[in-house]
């Protein structure tokens with residue numbers, strides 16, 4: 129996957145946004161005109177075409193780029209075989225005309241973030257009144273107008289505000305959008321505004337574990353794919369490791385292995401622990417798995433899905 133930032137502005141104001149302070153400067157938006165972004169991406173055309181990797185458009189909120197459809201149409205022409213992916217708060221999808229036009233472009237993967245099944249909690253996280261209603265309407269449009277070349281991932285980031293009610297969120301998503309290709313639950317990274325608002329949003333693996341395990345038990349097999357991102361293996365019962373995705377590429381620098389990880393049988397299948405997590409909470413929440421667990425196999429074929437359950 130190759131990441132390209134296509135827009136720095138956003139129509140939400142999430143308390144756990146990982147973008148740095150000052151990123152949403154209106155003056156800087158001029159650096160993201162569609163033609164400038166296209167030029168940047170096209171300068172790597174040969175590499176992208178040859179590798180066939182997904183082209184991941186980041187922001188800000190990409191869908192509020194004033195030339196977003198033009199940008200996508202041109203990328204589609206230049207890269208007919210690469211999937212184009214982007215994360216969105218889904219609010220602009222509430223406008224049916226926009227969504228219909230967007231979904232005329234094939235082979236897109238949309239990651240739409242929903243924070244809660246309760247409007248009050250969701251809107252408290254985005255800090256925008258009515259954003260929940262817009263996101264849900266946006267998802268309804270998305271599932272109404274999408275075709276088989278479009279993939280939809282529904283995401284949520286665990287925070288103090290929502291983790292105890294995560295079960296209700298999965299229930300709502302299953303009732304309303306059972307055909308989602310993936311449902312993903314993300315442990316937060318404490319960067320940007322999430323670091324500034326750390327006291328407001330902070331949670332530990334110990335706190336979320338019982339809620340996540342109960343939900344995995346109930347919903348894990350119901351959705352087509354149910355993923356956990358940014359979780360080391362030892363913070364979740366091995367019964368659920370098949371859902372744990374190694375969410376960063378092998379050459380990333382955000383996580384590391386502690387000295388005690390050397391005693392862990394599953395170290396070579398684990399993401400490691402986030403440096404910022406250890407900086408805030410220490411190393412006590414992690415415990416090496418000293419021997420092989422019956423029925424839990426390492427998957428050598430797929431780096432991102434490191435565990436298979438027999």
Ligand code: SF4
Nearest residue numbers: 360362389392398416
């Ligand atoms: S002890 Fe270390 S290597 Fe083992 S699962 Fe935990 S974080 Fe991963």
